[in-house]
Amino acid sequence: MKLMRIGVDLAKNVFQVHGVDRREKAVWRKRLPRDRWLQAVSEAAEPGCEVGMEACAGAHHWARQLQARGFRVKLIAPQYVKPYVPRNKSDAKDAEGICEAMSRPSMRFVPIKTVEQQDIQAVHRIRTRLVDDRTAKGNQIRGLVAEYGLVAPKELSSLRQAIPCWLERADNGLSARFRHLLHDLWQDLLTLDARVMELEDEIRALAKSDPDAVRLQQLRGVGPIIATALVAAIGDAKQYANGRQLSASLGLTPAQHSSGGKERLLGISKRGNAYVRSLLVHGARAMLRTAATKDDALSRWVIQLAARSHPNVACVALANKTARMAWAMLRHGTDYQPALAAA
Known part of the structure; x- marks a missing residue:
């Protein structure tokens, strides 16, 4: 048998694996102990095989171990795996659901942390x-x-x-x-x-x-705590196609409830990393307090926004913009450009 894809349900001591071949037929189902599961996967699958896991405790460690053995690892958020888990939950069903979820072309994956x-x-x-x-x-x-x-x-x-x-x-x-x-x-x-x-x-x-953290501190309202939190959370930001994807992943974009051709935007979704989102909002609030003493384009933009809406709305909008600028700086390795901040 030649395995094309393996789903792994992580646990404390016992790991369940579910492997399929090129015809999407389940050909390998095993319940493996913690100290032998990596060796069993290395013996059953060739390097280059895709291995999927839920992004839970210990997942990044095991992902690095598998990558070192030549496997292509994909981490999936647990909420995206749930729809693919068959009825009557068990470890074997969870591994099967992970294996199925990672095959979807529209699936979003969690970047592996260093x-x-x-x-x-x-x-x-x-x-x-x-x-x-x-x-x-x-x-x-x-x-x-x-x-x-x-x-x-x-x-x-x-x-x-x-x-x-x-x-x-x-x-x-x-x-x-x-x-x-x-x-x-x-x-x-x-x-x-x-x-x-x-x-x-x-x-x-x-x-x-950290060079990335040093560059991020050029942003208004970003200090050592926010800069290092962004580096820890998103790394080089290559997993996001644009800045909006990053701000959406942090829950800083409006939630949507549209139907029948009628679009309805709600408040921010508050999904994703609540810690980084709260830091960005607090940093934006600190920047808004001193914006009146500045004359740059970003300060004028946020002051005008706060004048015609609630100050909290202006803080969240500024946090959204800060996240997008942080993505551009991390993705392309550039410095902060004030002329483009309020574009």
């Missing part, structure tokens, strides 16, 4: 979780001190300044036991602050050492 991209992505994910933990810690402190009649300020920076004052004052009603607990919570908050700062320093170092 080790460097995954390193940057890991830094961002750890930082995001630490920021969430820090916010939760601040909210916990606010809720606890409220039981003692103390109102905590809203901003985290003000809360950091308020806690030492509460600990020093003897007439605010705090018991000795709770003062000890509050001191420990304060130390936890300071520890989280230090960890977040360490990771932000690492992100800044990455943004200085």
Whole structure:
């Protein structure tokens, strides 16, 4: 048998494979253990055979391993595989659905990340979780001190300044036991602050050492965090035919509900990478705040847009434009060209 295409259902310890020949006939179905499945695929299929997997945890690692063995690897988003999975779900059916989905000519595939991209992505994910933990810690402190009649300020920076004052004052009603607990919570908050700062320093170092991230920081509203997040998420951007495809994949283009020749555009779709989308919108909001002091074409464009629509609409539109410009810079290796920004 000569396999033309193999679908692989990834798991923790047991991998299910489904292979078809040139006549689209299923000729290889196997349930393989984690430590032997790569060897089994290498023995059953020739180099150049297509191997498809869902883009889930560990998929990029296995994709690189298969590419090193000469296979052509295709990663598919799980939501695109689901319509091709037969009824009565099982691992074998999932592998069959993956094998069928990857054969569709209109199927969209997920680009395989390099080790460097995954390193940057890991830094961002750890930082995001630490920021969430820090916010939760601040909210916990606010809720606890409220039981003692103390109102905590809203901003985290003000809360950091308020806690030492509460600990020093003897007439605010705090018991000795709770003062000890509050001191420990304060130390936890300071520890989280230090960890977040360490990771932000690492992100800044990455943004200085990566040529693509350095170029992306020429864009208005793009700093080290956004630049490195874009590099980790989209790489060289060759998987997108144009900038609109990139902005659509980030959920920055309008969703559509059209029927019977009547076109109806809704709000942005909010599909794809929510983290990168939120960063781009926040960067656009920061740029909009300072646009009034600038006289370039992009600043005039976004100010006019904000004047005739809601400022949030202008921020999302600017984020969309930033994503498109980022695609052009990554795809063609060019610098930011202000004259073309508002074209």
